[in-house]
Amino acid sequence: MNSLEQKFLNDLDDKLWKAADKLRSSLDAANYKHIVLGLIFLKYVSDAFDERQSELKDLFAQADDHNIYYMPRDQYDTEEEYQQAIADELEIIDYYQEKNVFWVPKAARWTTLQNIAALAIGSIIWQDEHGQDVKLRSISWLVDNAFDEIEKANPKLKGILNRIGQYQLDNDKLLDLINTFSDTSFTKPEYNGEKLSLHSKDILGHVYEYFLGQFALAEGKQGGQYYTPKSIVTLIVEMLQPYKGRVYDPAMGSGGFFVSSEKFIEQHAQEKHYKASEQKKHISIYGQESNPTTWKLAAMNMAIRGIDFNFGKKNADTFLDDQHPDLRADFVMANPPFNIKDWWHASLESDVRWKYGTPPQGNANFAWMQHMLHHLSPTGSMALLLANGSMSSNTNNEGEIRKNLIEADLVECIVALPGQLFTNTQIPACIWFLTKDKKNGLSLDKKKANREGKTLFIDARNLGYMKDRVLRDFTDADIAKITDALHAWQQGENFEGEAYQDEKGFCFSAELKDIQKHDYVLTPGRYVGAVEQEEDGEPFAEKMARLTGQLKQQFAESAVLESEIKKNLKGLGYEF
Known part of the structure; x- marks a missing residue:
């Protein structure tokens, strides 16, 4: 991207977010995200x-x-007949x-929405199938319609679009939002008069x-339940490299892992000179989510990108109502919520x-882990974000489960x-990577070593x-450093052909x-050790003599300063 x-x-982010953020005074982020994203x-x-109509x-x-x-x-007698055809x-x-x-039916097209929304509430907007006048009840009703x-x-969208009438938003505020969005276009974008090569799905x-991401920040703790940092x-995704096969997320939130998997597939196809559309046919997406609105959010996230998915028949508790029992x-x-009580x-006893x-x-930390292992194929690999306590806790059978794994x-x-x-x-976190085939004896991926x-x-x-003041993030270089270490260890060498080596303070291959x-x-700090400090070349005895001399000089200067302060205080009539 240039x-x-x-x-x-x-600029588009800023413009749309400022318009959406005006709803804060009426609704909290947990609700207005559904209005805005809808x-x-x-x-x-x-x-x-x-755009397709224009092409046609x-x-x-x-x-x-x-x-x-x-x-x-x-083939037509008049221009009117031709245009009507x-x-x-x-x-x-x-x-x-x-x-x-x-x-998109006529009643749902944006121009229809914009034009009708500008009318007075109660205006007649069309006639129904029985010839009865239909009046504009509210802007929310118009959007829900x-x-x-x-x-x-x-049919692919059946049941996944979240209705907004339930939030009882003021007509004027919703109209302002519609008008702001009307000034943007997801097709044939231009910037400062120059046409851009961005596709509508990219935008x-x-x-x-x-x-x-913005809604997650606005919602704070609650927002993180559906959003994992990009x-x-x-x-x-870069570490697992899921470019073919069945991909599953039992706590999918808004579907971020699936979106990144799609981007990885596109990048992989580009590097291998494949067609991304053909490569995506080799991927099947499965997910589960208990929250009904988040389940719809994830489904909509897939639909707008044209990703086929199977999120089960409904939102459901992963432990109590597994939507993919045979997967x-x-x-x-x-990235399930940490430490669910x-x-x-x-x-669930047996x-x-x-x-x-x-x-x-x-x-529930080790419940999530074992649920994922249960659904992992004999050659599969998995990654799970958990609280750091999972690496060391010995309470309530956790230590025994970890030992058995x-x-x-x-x-x-x-x-x-x-x-x-x-x-x-703010709970410190770690990533567990597990596989059922370390030998690589059954896998088709022969790049991996035993x-x-x-x-x-x-x-x-x-x-x-x-x-910013509160959030840390990784750079592309950070991601590459971690990813290269794993791949070099798995394959015996990294992408540049260099053999894997332990690095003090960063990585260690343990038996x-x-x-x-x-x-x-399993706390990595116990295994990787501390980074070796560079020697400064000065012999210890000489360094101690130098530092002791500096300290002696500073003590002397301090004594002179103390004496001057006492003298000044005495001149002012104060004894110290």
Whole structure:
């Protein structure tokens, strides 16, 4: 992405966010995100529909033997008949579906929405199928009606568009938001008079991701339940490399891991000179989410990007109502809420998932881990974000479960993360990477070496930078450093052909006996050691003599200063 395109996106972010942020006085972020993201979705599908209509008009007019869309003018008696025929043809749904463009009924198109929203409440806006006048009840009702029409026409969107009438937003504020969004376009963007090469899905995806991050910041602790920082998601996806197979997230939130997986596939296809669209056919997306509005948010996130997905029949509790009981995934990724206390139910007592020990009823960390392992294929790999306590806790059977996982040789890599990465918690976190095939005996990926009996520890606590007063973030270089270490260890060498080497203070390849020596505690700092300090070249005896002389001189100067202060105080009539 060039600098001009980045400036365009930054300006668009700023403009749309300022408009959305005006709703703060009426609603909290947990609610107004659904209004804003719903309108963004509505604007996008309408823009994409209009773009396809424009393409069709051009195709209808192009006289070409190979153009199956061409509509000859001389087949119609009058210009009016010809224009009416084109208008009728433009309303054929197949023309849009063949290009994976959502069909937008007339009542849901943005121009209709904008024009009707400007009318007075109570105005007659159309007639229903019974010939009865339909009056404008409210702007919220108008938007919800548009959602209804779009869902009816597009089965893929059935039940995933969150209605906004329930939030009882003022008509004037919603109208202001519609008018602001009307000044933007997701198709054929220009910046300072120069046309940009950005595609509509690129723009929409960027805006959607930006808004999710902003809403997470605005909501604080609650917001983090559906949003994982982009850099952490990118790090995990880059380390796992899920470019083919079944990908599963049992605590998917808004679907960030799936979006990053799509971006990784596109990058992988580009590097390998594949067609990204063909490569994506080799990926199947599965997810689960308990929160109903977040479940819809994730589904909408996939729909706007054209990603096929299976999120189960409904939102549901992952432990109590597994929506994918028979799934065995090639890649599993998740960032579940840390240290959940109220997850247990009596029906889980002898669950088949607790192969390595029953998780404590007061903490779901190892329940998440074993649920993911249960759904992992024999050659699969997984990554799980957890609180740091998971690496060392010995309370309530956690230490025994961790020991059993290690003895079963499932733990491939542990990454300790720096603090202040998350909007919703200050709890220090780590990433667990597990695999069922360290030998690489069954995997089709022969790039990986036999890592049987070994575990890689990475201490990334000193990486990253403070992006503002409260949040830390990773740079691309930080992500590359961590990723290269894992891949070099897995493959015997990194992407530049250099052999893996332990690095003091950063990474260490441990054997089972090393972990046993530390009582099965997996904190990377215990294994990687401290960074060696450079010698300054000055002999110890000489350095001590020099520093002692400096200290003696400073004491003498201090005594002179103290004497002068006492003298001055005595001159003022004060004894010290």
